[in-house]
Amino acid sequence: MSGFQDVRDVMDISGPSESTPRAPPLKKQKTVEKRPDGITRELFALLGENPPPVAIVENKFKEKPKWMGKANPWEWKDFTNPARTDSLILRHWERKSKEPPDLEYRFSKFDVKVDIPTYSDGEYEILKDLDWSREETDYLFDLCREYDLRFIIIWDRYDFPNGKSRSVEDLKARYYSVCRSLMELRTPLNRMSPEETQIFNMLNFDKERETSRKKMANVLFARTPEQVKEEEMLLAELKRIVTNQQRTLEERKDLFNRLEMPSSQGSIAGYTGSQGLAALREFMVNSSDKNKKRKSIAMGANTGADGSQPSPAVASISEKASTAIAASQKEAIQPKKQARKLSGEEMKEYGVIYHDKLSQGIKFRSSMVATNVKGGTAQKVSQALAQLEIAQRLTMPTSKTIQKYEQLQSNVGILLDTKKLLEKVEQELRVLKAQQDAAKEDT
Incomplete structure (x- = not known):
């Protein structure tokens, strides 16, 4: 079997010379993985190239902190x-x-202390009270300084020798009245700054209101379970009544809107007055079946026996005659009735009122309330009535109710004008007193 070199010779292919050294084959570089913490070197060598399927994590305690310096003594x-x-x-x-x-x-x-005012002998002459002596007032103010106006503690520690028994409201009323009078004595009300005016208003203590409030609270806390259930039932019934009243008012308002702005295709201006309503009635009567028959008879009388049209003079006479006949028949059918005069008691019983002059159109009595107050006072009157929870539109606008409402408006207007005049006079009086005091100080 021929070798690789024989094939090269047959194909006349020159191969690499033997003197050329061959490059050594590249070695596969091994990736050295870092040994994780918590595993020994021998155990990591046994794993070989395959990483473990589960991460090996060793539970370690927190390292000891390293103090940078010494502890402060x-x-x-x-x-x-x-x-x-x-x-x-x-x-x-x-x-x-x-x-x-x-x-x-x-x-x-x-260590914050409450600013308790002090007064001199001359100032106390104005702060006098028949029920309080000077010694007892000083004793009260000393307790207020000691216990920082905590009136429950002051009342508990209050033990004036040979004095009356005082309630918490008595102590509060005396303290705040003295502070308020002393503040007004030192600085007149018209010279106070806004902050001082706010403090002056906060010093107003209503003893009667506080006493009645506590009495009502005691009565409320002393209720039995049966009374509580009854009150809950009454509140639920009141809520239902208020809800129904609101629904009724909404429906009434919707009805007013529908009546005041009717959605009609034509104009109804011609039928708003009494004459327009009478004309509408005549039109409805004339369009009935009887009038149609009467018109057909009158038309037959106007024509001749042979169907020819009569002369204009005859036609006019026949029209007048038919009109007279129709009028006489109408008077016979509808005889005139004599209006009976009502007495004063009957007018009150039936609610009958005679007006001097009425404008045309359909109107509700609640919208016919006359406003006797004009100008800028009208707005103040409406605000005063709103504060008194009196509605602008009366729910039952009878004649007596409207008369009383108009009288109430005029009385409120007079009261507001009088109040304005009184404030003006008081302001002038304060200015004159301030001028007198300034003149006395100069002298």
Whole structure:
């Protein structure tokens, strides 16, 4: 069998010379995988080139922290609390630092005191009260400074010798009345800033209202389970009534809108008045069957026996005669009725009212309320009625109700005008008093 070299000789192909050294074959580079932590070298060598199917993770404890420096030392230090008046020296542990120590106690900023006003002997002459003496008033203000206006604690500690028994409302009323009068005495109301005016209004304490509120709360807490159930039932019934009332008002409003703006193809302006309604009635009567027969008889009388048309004079006479006959028949069918006059009691019973003059068109009585107040006062009157929860449109607009409503509007307008005039006079009085005080100070 011939070799590879014999084939080269037959084919006359020159092969590589034997002197040319052959390059060694490239070795396959082995990828060295990093040995994971938590596995020994011998065990990792047994795995070979195939990685393990499950990751090997060793549970390790947290490494010990490395401290960069030394711990700061602490020292037992003396301090004084500025909130105390006895100069008591206290001690506590405090971290030692190179910075200079604070001269003020760090927690002294939480020592906040309520600003309780003080008054002089001359000012107390204006703050006098027949039920309170000067000594008892001073005792009350001392307790307010000591307990920071916590009136429940003040009432619990209140023990004035040979004094009356006071409630929490009595203490509050006396304190706030003194503060309010003292503030107004030192700064007149017209010279106060907005912040001072707000504080002045906040000092207004209504003793009667607070007392009634607590009584109502006590009654509310003393209810039995049966009373609670009854109240819940009444509230549910009230909710149902309010819901039905709202639905009725919405339907009533929708009806008003439909009546005020009718959706018709033609114009109804000709039928809004009494004459228009009478003409509409005549038109409906004339279009009935009886009128049609009467018209056919009149047309037959206008024509001749042979069917020829009569002369214009005869036609006009026959038309007049037919019209007279129709009018006489109508009067015979509909005799005139004499209107009976009603007495005053009957007019009140049936709600009959005679008006001097009425405009044309269909109107509701609730929209015919006359406004006696005009100008800028009308808006104030409407706002006052809204605050009193009085509706602008009356639910039952009877004649008496409308009359009372108009009278109420006029009375509210007069009251608002009087109030405006009173405020103007009071302002002028305050200005004159301030001018007098300034003149006295100058002298």
